[in-house]
Amino acid sequence: MGRYVARRLLQMIPVFIGTTLLIFLMVYTLPGDPVRGLFGDKGADPATLAAMRHQLGLDQPILVQYWEYMKGIVLHFDFGTQIASGRPVTDVLGDAFPVTLRLAGMAFVIEIVLGLGLGMAAGLRAGRLTDNVVLVLTLLIISIPVFVLGFIVKSVFAFELGWIAPNVSNDATWGELVAPAIVLGSLSLAYVARLTRTTMAENLRSDYMRTAVAKGLPRRRIVGVHLMRNSLIPVITFLGTDLGALMGGAVVTEGLFNVKGIGGTIFESIVRREGTTLVGLVTVLVLVYLFMSLLVDLLYAVLDPRIRYA
């Protein structure tokens, strides 16, 4: 087990280098210039621009820039400085991350409670009315793109009914985040429901379920212990990777509801050609994702005793 974790951690190094380098190169090829952008429409004299570029290290070859940047991260935990505001990227992250964490957490809870609930209801009554209703409902959710769903929620509940504010304030309180969290969690919710339904319906027919009935166990125990313990294995793996995706993948939802989270900041950085900010944020997301997938793999071995890592 220890060796497996060590190997996985070592594998993260090339993945980490590869993703950051790719992002660095992609940002470099984007048209536009962050320094020129600082001056807006007024423009500035070439000498000033050149001096600023030199100060920021932007006049050096891209690979040298990348090298310096990585050195900063590894040696000083320095993710660079946001060019527009002059704030360290770690500060920007520190502001945005709690908001995203809260949003992702809420979406995650909604996803688990509703997704598992619907999936269990459908799986235990496979082929009957409940199952078909859940099927139609989840297919509907899966087929609607997030931005359309977001707009519908916003226009119905904010503009027509006036139940929620159309935009989330800078405090991003729990109450304000309910609507964006529902929009964010809906797609995964549908997937969780489908996955739960399928594994439960499949395991219901398995031999050990027949044994559990033959043992004279109460129905509560047959479903709660014997069926769920087996059916939840794939669902939990999906949930694990999904938590990573929820934290980084909220660009559209955060943009729609004006949430100042990681997704919103990423979007802003792309618009402003803020290479260092973007790379910093994405680096953090890559790390989150890598650790989540490691956690899921380890969890998998805990849940299913037939899987052992050596």
Added chain:
Amino acid sequence: MTTIDKTAEVPSARSGDDHVGPLLEVRDLHVEFHTRDGVAKAVNGVNYSVNAGETLAVLGESGSGKSVTAQAVMGILDMPPGRIPQGEIFFRGQDMLKMSYEERRSIRGQKIAMIFQDALSSLNPVLTVGYQLGEMFRVHQGLSKKEARAKAIGLMDQVKIPAAAARVSDYPHQFSGGMRQRIMIAMALALEPDLIIADEPTTALDVTVQAQVMDLLAELQREYNMGLILITHDLGVVADVADKIAVMYAGRIVETSPVHEIYKRPAHPYTKGLLESIPRLDQKGQELFAIKGLPPNLLNVPSGCAFNPRCVMAQDICRTDIPPLRPVTERDGTDLVGRGSACHFWKETIHG
């Protein structure tokens, strides 16, 4: 149709209730499955009975309805698609088909237990064997986790699993096939039931382990004076342990007999065919007999005797009339106790 009569002298039921008569009695049981292609009649009027301490072997090829009958007795048929349109299953004189779900549940595991064929898939893969064994005590007797674990170790000792205390926290996949089947047996034995139904308990095992498992089962049965229904298609297994035999074909019992007589003088062409298809050392070099054709399609059972398309003795009457299970007698008309055959030509088969 007649039920199988008592053939072995057995001690009276060990749990002291005043019920007289067989432990389990199945009367005119019908089971059908409603599928997309039509109604499959899996069991068509089966009668049998088992006494305490007695072993009934139910013999037949795949699809003959032997497992379905057992599942109906156990109450673990999938309903729907399964349905029991007709019949009674008496356990200690009470019809189980008329009981509520909870009443039946309290019988399952406690009074009637079942051993399944494939122990690997029949044991829950993500729970330790100790947990699965202990569950019986925790649910039915309300023991604590710790007590249940101790009982589980005791059970594993009893079915001769080496180092039981060390292995109680292992998972099913960590055991060998024979050991897994022992765990299944231990689980069925846990609450010392009155009746055990063993559905092909040795099919998934290799021959030496088969013998060990059968010996163990027979030994424990004697020790607890349990009734045993042994479902199998292996004639070799039956000869050693069974008291009486019921041969099934297409959902009906076609022949019943005390165990040793059937090997000497089968009274039904199907049983005869089965016995002749066993390889024998003294007939080395000769071609082995095989029953021609395939088992009948249960959606469309042949009219008359279901065996007629494959039978070497079939006449016109076999294609029109369903033969009832009739008592079999000696040539001079004296009763052969416990013997019955559902063949129009049983006389020719047994005496000819």
